[in-house]
Amino acid sequence: MSAPAMGTTKTAHSDVAPKKKRGPGALATAYLVIYNVVMTAGWLVIAVGLVRAYLARGSYHGLYYSIEKPLKFFQTGALLEVSGIVPSSVVLTGFQVLSRVFLTWAVTHSVREVQNEDSVLLFVSAWTITEIIRYSFYTFSLLNHLPYLVKWARYTFFLVLYPMGVTGELLTVYAALPYVQKTGLYSVTLPNKYNFSFDYHTFLILTMVSYIPLFPQLYFHMMRQRKKVLCHVEEYKTE
């Protein structure tokens, strides 16, 4: 005969799907649309550049040089995404962008000898296709006109492209190791005035090792996202 406790109201007010969340204002949306369109275009330029260079030369070798500048420009431009306005996790995006920028500048650009490696082409192709799909996905999402094909591509292509990109990246870093060790690139030895030392060679090895715990986490995160996004839509469609 006791009165029900007040803490048991079961209204599920905060379980609504995140799609109902308030998006950015009009000005921010315009900025984001322009940003994403520009980035899509940029990566298309890189893709076209790669294809044309391949057709002109007749081989996969040394294609890096034909797209070096736009690659640096647009990959570095992605740093703007870490500001947090874009609707994806700041930590994950930030981490991915930083690692890409690191690979572009601190490895490929800095160690000239690896620029001819085929592994460079491997990760550049993976990045190019991924980014074209990703930025078009954002563009369409912002305009509230997302074709299912784009959504499907975004959450499916990564299954192949992620491992492809990671393989290319790791092989490139591995290829850079002997040159870094020989020249002591970006390294500081003792003794010095500030009592500090840094061995870039060891740092690169540690970076490679860090892929072991980190890559699976990112990959499985994307797989979970895939399940959530694609299966949810299918349920909706069959109802």
Added chain:
Amino acid sequence: MSRTTFFEVEVLDGRTRQQLCFLDKVEPHATIGEIKSLFHKSYQQLYPARQDLKLDPKGKSLRDDDVLQNLPVGTTATIYFKDLGPQVGWTMVFLAEYLGPLFIYLLFYFRAPYIYSHQDVFTSSPYSVVTLACACHTCHYIKRLIEAIFVHRFSHGTMPLRTIVRNCVYYWAFSAWLAFYINHPLYTPPSYGDMQVNYALAIFVLCELGNFSIHVALNNLKAEGGPKCRRFPHPTKNPFTWLFFFVSCPNYTYEVGAWASFSVMTQCLPVALFTFLAFIQMTIWAKGKHKTYSREFKDYPQLRMPIIPLLL
């Protein structure tokens, strides 16, 4: 003829809403702490410090001293439970966090085997600043240990295990890293020689004394008032506490000062980096504390900044 209405308490899992425990004949003046002890009887692993009890799964946690009949519940109370994971008492936490750096630094100072090259094992540095640095570092952590055991009073009893592991890794690894360079056979003493070392040492000592004074002052504040009486700290007769005129958290100010002077004294970049990171973390804490004080006390001094006088 006393007529006590006993309460019934059902404890549900906050996530699954499954009933974990049903307590009947609970005294109306029972505290949440006592309920946690009763719950513990059913679940041996889940000692009270590990239990997080709430009236609403998304709401605020109940305090151990909340009394059942004063809560907005009927005579059958529904409480939601969350497992906070293994907990460690604060004293243990500090012992682990501070004993580590203390001993690790000494390993490097005495050049234990396998750190530097074979011929340098158990040798000592020709520079007096290296011995001085060891003394400063060691005294810093001994002071912290003394404070942890005798001075500090903690509002929460425990800390989650995961946090401690993370903190320990951070403190231990960083102290190993900076000890490595200071005690290295190829260590270069400061550019401005003894003058630099002595000035830095003086500031270091002053900051350590300052930090200690503030901890004592904060502790006395809690002692006088008790947990319910809320007052904010004021400058006292001790000159070191006069920093309270300018900042909300002078203990953090002094701490940064101590580490900055240690960096200058050793002229070691890793120490400077550690100081910088500590500064960022303490600024975040100071800003939080400052905000809490400002919100809670209408007469909070306008001149005070969180951590750096007049600036930050």
